[in-house]
Amino acid sequence: MDKESPDKGIREWQKEFVKAVNRRFPKQFTKEQRVLSAFRQLSDVSSKMQFGGDVEHRIAAVLVDLFLLAEDYQMDLDGELKNVLAWFNNNQSQFTDLEKNTPQA
Secondary structure, three states: OOOOOOOOOHHHHHHHHHHHHHOOOOOOHHHHHHHHHHHHHHHHHHHHHHOOOOOHHHHHHHHHHHHHHHHHOOOOOOHHHHHHHHHHHOOOOOOHHHHHHOOOO
């Protein structure tokens, strides 16, 4: 597969980012530091949304932190994403009972 191909799977992107980050920043983050980094990136997304800026770049940076965290946990991200998608595609609304019990104004 071509390195610049947009048709890469999540796992291919994850592997490339892990290599690139390890080259750029040889000191490894702990899992806790990686989670904090993702929170900081999310904060940056919020700030860019409020005050203007490159939101797309900040969202992509959050994804990189999540790829690295998934790698730390040796996750099968492709498989987990399929499971999560299957859960979302379940036709049953998760709010049906809540909606029935919510008082109407």
